Amino acid sequence: MNILAPVRRDRVLAELPQCLRKEAALHVHKDFHPRVTCACQEHRTGTVGFKISKVIVVGDLSVGKTCLINRFCKDTFDKNYKATIGVDFEMERFEVLGVPFSLQLWDTAGQERFKCIASTYYRGAQAIIIVFNLNDVASLEHTKQWLADALKENDPSSVLLFLVGSKKDLSTPAQYVLMERDALKVAQEIKAEYWAVSSLTGENVREFFFRVAALTFEANVLAELEKSGVRRIGDVVRISSNDSNLYLTASKKKPTCCP
Numbered sequence: 001m002n003i004l005a006p007v008r009r010d011r012v013l014a015e016l017p018q019c020l021r022k023e024a025a026l027h028v029h030k031d032f033h034p035r036v037t038c039a040c041q042e043h044r045t046g047t048v049g050f051k052i053s054k055v056i057v058v059g060d061l062s063v064g065k066t067c068l069i070n071r072f073c074k075d076t077f078d079k080n081y082k083a084t085i086g087v088d089f090e091m092e093r094f095e096v097l098g099v100p101f102s103l104q105l106w107d108t109a110g111q112e113r114f115k116c117i118a119s120t121y122y123r124g125a126q127a128i129i130i131v132f133n134l135n136d137v138a139s140l141e142h143t144k145q146w147l148a149d150a151l152k153e154n155d156p157s158s159v160l161l162f163l164v165g166s167k168k169d170l171s172t173p174a175q176y177v178l179m180e181r182d183a184l185k186v187a188q189e190i191k192a193e194y195w196a197v198s199s200l201t202g203e204n205v206r207e208f209f210f211r212v213a214a215l216t217f218e219a220n221v222l223a224e225l226e227k228s229g230v231r232r233i234g235d236v237v238r239i240s241s242n243d244s245n246l247y248l249t250a251s252k253k254k255p256t257c258c259p
């Protein structure tokens with residue numbers, strides 16, 4: 001029985017969504033990794049289609065984390081501030097290159113008094129989204145601390161990082177240019193991909209989450225291929241009582257398009 005909701009038509013990704021700024025991107029390739037495209041065509045994505053990838057959203061209080069998630073997941077915007085108490089989460093189902101893929105978006109509290117509850121949910125994230133307010137330089141300065149806290153519970157070598165400036169509708173173009181310059185510097189230092197969004201107007205919100213889904217999916221498939229590279233489906237397993245190593249594998253068939 002499939003208890004997951006079906007994938008909405010507007011959550012289908014057939015191509016790799018592009019980054020916002022080439023200077024601060026996780027990668028700037030135009031297409032998905034060729035091994036990923038090939039594995040999807042040949043239905044060799046293993047367990048990726050059944051997995052739920054955890055994404056955590058952190059940042060100062062009132063920077064707009066909840067509004068960002070709500071704009072994407074529910075297409076709503078609330079102008080009244082209601083602090084998140086502890087954590088909350090939303091599930092989003094995508095289809096990437098024909099493969100179902102789910103993200104669990106964890107919305108955490110920015111308020112100091114709820115921080116210790118929220119931080120217990122940081123573990124096991126595949127992507128970390130650090131949000132700051134484009135109109136509040138202190139919230140950008142605090143992003144490094146948010147990242148340090150989130151990385152205490154996660155493997156820094158495998159987690160994908162996104163630095164997101166919020167409330168773009170409130171900046172004048174001149175203010176935005178200045179803030180973006182500083183934000184790009186921080187993004188480069190922490191090796192995060194930079195985005196600027198507005199949950200009020202919806203600017204870049206969909207593009208951003210599609211990019212998160214695509215890059216998380218790509219990383220998952222590559223990890224799955226790496227794992228299965230040790231022994232592929234279709235390998236012959238010979239068992240010999242004289243061998244100390246019982247599992248001697250011989251490849252029956254070469255893959256058709258992947259190295």
Ligand SMILES: Nc1nc2c(ncn2[C@@H]2O[C@H](COP(=O)(O)OP(=O)(O)OP(=O)(O)O)[C@@H](O)[C@H]2O)c(=O)[nH]1
Binds near residue numbers: 061065
């Ligand atoms: N103008 C504008 N206001 C925004 C935007 N995003 C959020 N806000 C407002 O900013 C306030 C805080 O938004 P939230 O999304 O609740 O902030 P949060 O980061 O979740 O706050 P905590 O849960 O306390 O950590 C609310 O009054 C929102 O209406 C935006 O893109 N533009």
Ligand SMILES: [Mg+2]
Binds near residue numbers: 066084107108
């Ligand atoms: Mg909130």
